[in-house]
Amino acid sequence: MGFQKPFHRIYRPEVSNAIPGQGTNGYIVDKEYSKNPEHFIRSFMLLQEDILKLFEFIEPSDKNLKTHSFRIHELLMRMCIEVEANFKAILNENIFNPINKKRRLIPYDEWGMNQFKVVNKSHHLDAYTVEFPYWIGENRIRKPFESWKTNGSLTWYQAYNRTKHDRHLNFEEANFKNLLDAFSGLFVLLSSQFETNDFGTGMATLGLGFNTYFEGKFGIGQYLIINFPDDWKEEEKYDFNWIDLNEQKDRFEKFNYDHL
DSSP states (O other): OOBBBBBOOOOOOOOOOOOOTSSSSGGGGGGGSSSHHHHHHOOOOOHHHHHHHTTTSSSGGGTTTTOOOOOHHHHHHHHHHHHHHHHHHHHHBBBBOOOTTSOOBGGGGGHHHHTTTTHHHHGGGOOOEEEEEOOBBSSSOOOOOGGGGTTTHHHHHHHHHHHOOOOHHGGGBBBBBHHHHHHHHHHHHHHHTTOOOOOSSSSSOOOOOOOOOOOOOOOSSSEEEOOOOOOOOGGSBOOOOHHHTTTTTTTOOOBGGGGG
């Protein structure tokens, strides 16, 4: 048996014996599920527009991964700031009271990647795979959080920190590879919260399946291809009928990071 209520900002698959038509994923667009999700999506969409504009000058290709520039540096800064904003939103809307080595509470404005890393346990970020649809070479696949499987560091985030604090000395780290890894990381973070929902305006329409040149599932922003984790245990999944649960006042739970 899985969880009987969804957690705030945590997307998970449903148990394998779920009855079709129960509308399990409907919780994602419930206004109690997350605060202002459209703001986070809009920020991502603007960044994606700038990435696609960059592709007009730098071809998505293995040969260009070391390309660095002031424009790439600017986008890397913006991308990682948004990554931090998403981590903080996830932790702030659930239960999270981190303490330092002196057993004192770490203030919200001092949260960093050492604290954000706990989100991997609730979202399985290290199991997400991202694919760029247009790419020349072998590196079209990105696994931005894969190093967390072995408790490693995020190379692209370290590059952000180093170039932020000393751009002149570390300028070459503001390169195409680190930028695209950061872009993929932000995309994964959003997907792990909202699946493929972009909170767009207008009426919802019935999606129809068509043959497509690309294999895989396009995610938020309809550019990157997302592969969701397949390593969820049955007891970690959601097991509820959203059609019924939606009628309840207390239909969400807070994930308790303090118990991990």
